[in-house]
Amino acid sequence: MSLALKELRRRPGRFGVATVILTLIAILLMFLGGLLDGLTAGNTGAIRAQQADLIVYSATSQDSLVRSRIDPPERRQVEQVKGVDSVSELGSVQLGARIEGKGPRDLVPVVLFGYESASTGLPTTPTKPGEAWADDSLESEGVETGDILKIGPERSPVKVIGFVNDTRYTGQSTLWASMETWRKVQNENRSDARVAPGVSQALVVQAASGANANDLAISVDRATNDQTSSLTEDEAISALPGVESQQRVFNQIIGLTVLIAIIVVALFFALITVERIGLYGVLKALGARSGSLFAGVLLQAVIVTLIASVIGAIAALAMAAVIPPGSIPFIATGSRIAGSAFFLLLAAVIGCAFSLRRVLKVDPAQAMGAGQ
Amino acid sequence: MTETSPENDGSGATGTAAQANTPALEMEGVRKVYEVADEEVVALDHAELIVGSNEIIALVGPSGSGKTTLCSIAGGILSPTEGKVIVGGNDISGYSAKQLTEFRRDSVGFVFQTVNLIPFLTARENLLVVDEISGRDRKRANKRADQLLEELGLADRAGNLPSQLSGGQKQRVAIGRSLMNEPSLVLFDEPTSALDTKLGDQMVELIREEMKSRGTAAIIVTHDERITGYADRTVHITDGRLEA
Ligand SMILES: Nc1ncnc2c1ncn2[C@@H]1O[C@H](COP(=O)(O)OP(=O)(O)OP(=O)(O)O)[C@@H](O)[C@H]1O
Ligand SMILES: [Mg+2]
Numbered sequence: 001m002s003l004a005l006k007e008l009r010r011r012p013g014r015f016g017v018a019t020v021i022l023t024l025i026a027i028l029l030m031f032l033g034g035l036l037d038g039l040t041a042g043n044t045g046a047i048r049a050q051q052a053d054l055i056v057y058s059a060t061s062q063d064s065l066v067r068s069r070i071d072p073p074e075r076r077q078v079e080q081v082k083g084v085d086s087v088s089e090l091g092s093v094q095l096g097a098r099i100e101g102k103g104p105r106d107l108v109p110v111v112l113f114g115y116e117s118a119s120t121g122l123p124t125t126p127t128k129p130g131e132a133w134a135d136d137s138l139e140s141e142g143v144e145t146g147d148i149l150k151i152g153p154e155r156s157p158v159k160v161i162g163f164v165n166d167t168r169y170t171g172q173s174t175l176w177a178s179m180e181t182w183r184k185v186q187n188e189n190r191s192d193a194r195v196a197p198g199v200s201q202a203l204v205v206q207a208a209s210g211a212n213a214n215d216l217a218i219s220v221d222r223a224t225n226d227q228t229s230s231l232t233e234d235e236a237i238s239a240l241p242g243v244e245s246q247q248r249v250f251n252q253i254i255g256l257t258v259l260i261a262i263i264v265v266a267l268f269f270a271l272i273t274v275e276r277i278g279l280y281g282v283l284k285a286l287g288a289r290s291g292s293l294f295a296g297v298l299l300q301a302v303i304v305t306l307i308a309s310v311i312g313a314i315a316a317l318a319m320a321a322v323i324p325p326g327s328i329p330f331i332a333t334g335s336r337i338a339g340s341a342f343f344l345l346l347a348a349v350i351g352c353a354f355s356l357r358r359v360l361k362v363d364p365a366q367a368m369g370a371g372q
Numbered sequence: 373m374t375e376t377s378p379e380n381d382g383s384g385a386t387g388t389a390a391q392a393n394t395p396a397l398e399m400e401g402v403r404k405v406y407e408v409a410d411e412e413v414v415a416l417d418h419a420e421l422i423v424g425s426n427e428i429i430a431l432v433g434p435s436g437s438g439k440t441t442l443c444s445i446a447g448g449i450l451s452p453t454e455g456k457v458i459v460g461g462n463d464i465s466g467y468s469a470k471q472l473t474e475f476r477r478d479s480v481g482f483v484f485q486t487v488n489l490i491p492f493l494t495a496r497e498n499l500l501v502v503d504e505i506s507g508r509d510r511k512r513a514n515k516r517a518d519q520l521l522e523e524l525g526l527a528d529r530a531g532n533l534p535s536q537l538s539g540g541q542k543q544r545v546a547i548g549r550s551l552m553n554e555p556s557l558v559l560f561d562e563p564t565s566a567l568d569t570k571l572g573d574q575m576v577e578l579i580r581e582e583m584k585s586r587g588t589a590a591i592i593v594t595h596d597e598r599i600t601g602y603a604d605r606t607v608h609i610t611d612g613r614l615e616a
Binding site for chain 1: 470478486488
């Protein structure tokens with residue numbers, strides 16, 4: 001073991017190329033992961049902010065907020081279901097916003113949500129008519145507290161009273177207002193999709209303590225005679241447009257990158273092992289077991305990978321710190337960094353396994369130079 | 373546990389006492405055949421050899437006569453095609469590869485025909501490698517390595533890499549390495565081939581001293597007849613056949 005460590009320390013050049021390549025792979029892996037996390041966060045923030053046990057859409061909506069309509073009778077039915085603790089309404093409309101101090105054609109796409117105070121992930125302070133909380137991504141657009149945004153073709157005025165964090169929806173900034181404000185903005189700007197008083201797009205349900213969300217979803221849909229489609233928060237997130245396909249594509253690229261890491265480690269350590277056949281012959285002649293020689297190879301690969309992962313992690317954190325908010329959706333989370341490092345270590349172990357046979361095959365007789 | 377017993381006296385004395393009657397090596401009817409592309413090369417045939425418990429034997433023969441093959445078999449690196457090999461009273465001819473590995477680790481010392489030091493380790497670390505392999509007591513190993521380096525006149529070269537040592541110094545490090553596991557039999561495969569006459573003589577003298585002070589048996593392979601003067605007995609080998 002200490003032999004392997006000494007070789008690493010005294011002949012760093014031998015491992016330089018592998019370290020550089022694996023570092024680049026680690027950076028790529030953590031950047032891709034951070035980008036995916038950033039995109040996912042930007043897509044799902046609004047739903048996660050509900051901290052809901054269930055999101056209830058109308059049955060014909062295909063679980064899409066804009067297509068969904070919930071009428072007051074359904075809401076009352078849902079409230080009656082055993083295991084439901086509280087129900088609140090949710091509505092959304094996607095429009096262009098004009099920001100004070102910017103040109104009249106300089107529109108920022110926003111989603112204005114109407115919500116009731118029961119949503120635990122958002123400020124419980126009720127907003128007055130015409131007022132809204134803004135997602136902090138709007139701050140990077142130059143919006144300040146007290147600004148009045150002009151929303152949609154009808155330029156409905158909405159006053160920003162403060163900022164909330166991590167509430168983006170389908171990659172867009174959001175505004176959080178009362179249900180009345182939402183209905184007003186919706187009806188002013190979307191004459192084709194007017195909503196009557198008491199109508200919402202979805203219901204946010206908190207389950208009573210001890211109730212199972214999956215079971216509750218079934219009871220809720222039964223209570224409304226299947227006029228609703230209830231999803232758990234995770235299901236609702238997966239149902240958001242593009243979220244699943246985005247994750248699939250990114251995970252495929254990440255998988256491919258891990259595969260490349262396996263190939264790099266396999267090739268590189270196979271090469272080193274070939275170079276070391278003479279050394280292994282001597283060590284075996286002196287009584288070293290193949291297992292401990294291979295453990296040395298493994299140790300070196302793991303250390304090289306750890307170095308690469310640490311540099312990758314530092315790069316990812318630096319990237320997250322340097323990227324201005326609102327430009328590239330990149331976040332560096334501990335779990336993503338640890339996960340990437342774990343996959344790289346796994347790749348190192350698998351890659352090394354390709355050298356195992358060669359280490360086992362080394363014949364101590366060659367140290368004697370018999371027959372030369 | 374007596375901490376006072378000096379290592380060379382201690383190990384040497386007990387080694388001699390325990391093996392006073394048992395020969396270090398017995399070979400009975402040993403035959404080794406190499407198969408190369410459907411052709412059989414008989415490297416060793418009907419080899420009979422007994423090496424006493426603290427005897428030094430010179431093995432002399434022309435190139436290709438089977439000297440290295442004999443050492444490899446005696447040291448458990450190769451298995452004989454036929455015959456019995458008994459080292460320190462243990463019949464190793466039927467050993468599995470794993471048993472042979474343990475046997476090499478614990479019971480024999482090798483000095484290879486090509487010196488084969490580990491290039492990125494210092495002289496001292498090249499000795500300690502043996503101990504790392506066997507995972508023995510580190511403190512004891514350090515002491516033993518320092519003592520061997522001292523005896524071999526390498527104390528001031530302990531921190532040098534092999535590339536910073538002369539041929540003779542490298543050879544001496546290799547001798548030190550072969551003695552680290554306190555073997556009862558050491559196999560020297562042409563320890564003087566890379567050295568000039570004077571240095572070669574010195575080397576064999578040194579080997580003799582080291583062996584005799586420990587009561588360790590040795591086979592010294594050479595094709596230099598002069599060196600046989602330092603051995604207790606000379607055995608000749610030609611075309612795989614031994615003759616006294
Ligand atoms: N691995 C091997 N495969 C096939 N033949 C071998 C092998 N090793 C040795 N031989 C043959 O066995 C014979 C004895 O070889 P060995 O290496 O024991 O000779 P040696 O006496 O040590 O020679 P030298 O003085 O040149 O080192 C030679 O004919 C050699 O070609
Ligand atoms: Mg030879």
